[in-house]
Amino acid sequence: KQEVTQIPAALSVPEGENLVLNCSFTDSAIYNLQWFRQDPGKGLTSLLLIQSSQREQTSGRLNASLDKSSGRSTLYIAASQPGDSATYLCAVRDFGNEKLTFGTGTRLTIIP
Amino acid sequence: GAGVSQSPSNKVTEKGKDVELRCDPISGHTALYWYRQRLGQGLEFLIYFQGNSAPDKSGLPSDRFSAERTGESVSTLTIQRTQQEDSAVYLCASSPRGLFYNEQFFGPGTRLTVL
Numbered sequence: 001k002q003e004v005t006q007i008p009a010a011l012s013v014p015e016g017e018n019l020v021l022n023c024s025f026t027d028s029a030i031y032n033l034q035w036f037r038q039d040p041g042k043g044l045t046s047l048l049l050i051q052s053s054q055r056e057q058t059s060g061r062l063n064a065s066l067d068k069s070s071g072r073s074t075l076y077i078a079a080s081q082p083g084d085s086a087t088y089l090c091a092v093r094d095f096g097n098e099k100l101t102f103g104t105g106t107r108l109t110i111i112p
Numbered sequence: 113g114a115g116v117s118q119s120p121s122n123k124v125t126e127k128g129k130d131v132e133l134r135c136d137p138i139s140g141h142t143a144l145y146w147y148r149q150r151l152g153q154g155l156e157f158l159i160y161f162q163g164n165s166a167p168d169k170s171g172l173p174s175d176r177f178s179a180e181r182t183g184e185s186v187s188t189l190t191i192q193r194t195q196q197e198d199s200a201v202y203l204c205a206s207s208p209r210g211l212f213y214n215e216q217f218f219g220p221g222t223r224l225t226v227l
Contacts, residue, residue: 034215034216036218041223042220042221043118043203043218043219043221044203044218045218046215046217046218049215089154089155091155098143098145098160098162098168099157099160099168100147100155100157102147102154102156103154104153104154105154
């Protein structure tokens with residue numbers, strides 16, 4: 001059974017710093033991995049999707065990497081801003097499975 | 113275009129009552145998913161629809177939970193005889209096709225509170 005872990009559960013950093021969020025998964029037989037942000041009381045916003053054959057994806061200040069063999073992904077946020085404050089979730093889709101398995105998230109606070 | 117929409121946004125009900133939650137996927141998306149997020153826990157998969165295929169119900173926690181989808185449009189999640197442990201945010205997502213490379217796009221969710 002796939003298990004997804006995100007550490008730390010919460011992170012606070014001063015505005016302007018670069019930061020890395022971590023995601024690990026137990027079964028490397030995945031189709032893809034998706035990073036989301038969730039704002040309080042809101043749904044999920046998809047940030048980046050990495051296919052199993054890819055090593056990384058970039059969108060603006062965000063860069064996500066995938067090391068499938070070691071079961072790890074990182075989300076790098078450059079030049080953090082207060083608007084980046086949210087909970088960040090990673091989710092994996094296994095081979096032969098349509099559902100996403102989610103981690104419990106990292107709650108990020110950017111301090112102005 | 114419009115994103116995934118869900119209604120109601122909030123629902124408060126008494127224990128033992130039935131509730132219906134609605135999801136309108138993005139137009140043209142053939143795949144539709146229901147998840148729930150209980151307080152302090154990660155999202156849990158409930159059910160998946162793909163076109164006219166039989167749904168994957170493997171995530172439904174009990175027979176009190178059921179879902180229907182009309183063609184490739186609206187879906188309704190029904191919870192019968194609600195219990196307090198059913199309190200959660202219920203999230204719907206849709207995807208252009210149920211293939212590995214497609215992203216899932218989520219709605220804002222329905223917050224269900226069972227008193």
